[in-house]
Amino acid sequence: EVQLVESGGGLVQPGRSLKLSCVASGFTFNNYWMTWIRQAPGKGLEWVASITNTGGSTYYPDSVKGRFTISRDNAKSTLYLQMNSLRSEDTATYYCTRDQITTFDYWGQGVMVTVSS
Amino acid sequence: DVQMTQSPSNLAASPGESVSINCKASKSISKYLAWYQQKPGKANKLLIYSGSTLQSGTPSRFSGSGSGTDFTLTIRNLEPEDFGLYYCQQHNEYPPTFGAGTKLELK
Numbered sequence: 001e002v003q004l005v006e007s008g009g010g011l012v013q014p015g016r017s018l019k020l021s022c023v024a025s026g027f028t029f030n031n032y033w034m035t036w037i038r039q040a041p042g043k044g045l046e047w048v049a050s051i052t053n054t055g056g057s058t059y060y061p062d063s064v065k066g067r068f069t070i071s072r073d074n075a076k077s078t079l080y081l082q083m084n085s086l087r088s089e090d091t092a093t094y095y096c097t098r099d100q101i102t103t104f105d106y107w108g109q110g111v112m113v114t115v116s117s
Numbered sequence: 118d119v120q121m122t123q124s125p126s127n128l129a130a131s132p133g134e135s136v137s138i139n140c141k142a143s144k145s146i147s148k149y150l151a152w153y154q155q156k157p158g159k160a161n162k163l164l165i166y167s168g169s170t171l172q173s174g175t176p177s178r179f180s181g182s183g184s185g186t187d188f189t190l191t192i193r194n195l196e197p198e199d200f201g202l203y204y205c206q207q208h209n210e211y212p213p214t215f216g217a218g219t220k221l222e223l224k
Binding site: 105 | 160161163166206212215217218
């Protein structure tokens with residue numbers, strides 16, 4: 001059974017940093033691209049970052065480019081999202097997803113990030 | 118970026134009925150449209166991709182149609198577990214973009 005379990009969320013002040021983790025199980029992690037998607041409270045879904053199966057390439061929207069870094073450790077079947085210079089508009093639930101050519105066939109339960117002073 | 122417009126925003130129906138949710142892309146995305154279901158306390162579920170291909174495990178009462186800019190998700194013979202939020206997403210080009218969602222509620 002595919003499982004994606006996120007951790008690392010919480011309350012953080014504007015301008016500070018936070019690192020999310022996602023532990024994957026039930027599939028061969030290093031065969032798949034992975035993607036983070038977020039959802040602000042009461043809002044829709046927004047793509048945040050993607051990484052190739054080897055970690056050799058990463059992709060971001062302009063809204064987080066230069067502030068967020070996606071990475072992975074294939075030996076640990078773990079995906080990461082390093083978030084720097086956080087803003088109030090980054091407040092959201094962050095989902096770890098398995099990426100099948102930009103369709104997202106498995107999702108974690110999500111982890112909440114609140115950016116507030 | 119490709120803008121995705123979903124309609125209606127809200128939809129009320131009863132078990133056993135059929136409903137349709139529409140999704141319109143701001144430019145042609147060929148057949149590359151996915152549908153997701155979101156329910157409280159559960160992981161989001163991919164239902165359909167490439168416009169009409171059912172993801173493994175998706176019940177056959179779900180169907181998708183359309184190409185180019187206009188797409189439809191149809192759910193026939195609604196079951197109680199079908200009520201929730203539905204999102205469309207284009208997977209034709211980067212960045213992947215989502216519709217704003219349709220809330221399917223029990224009438």
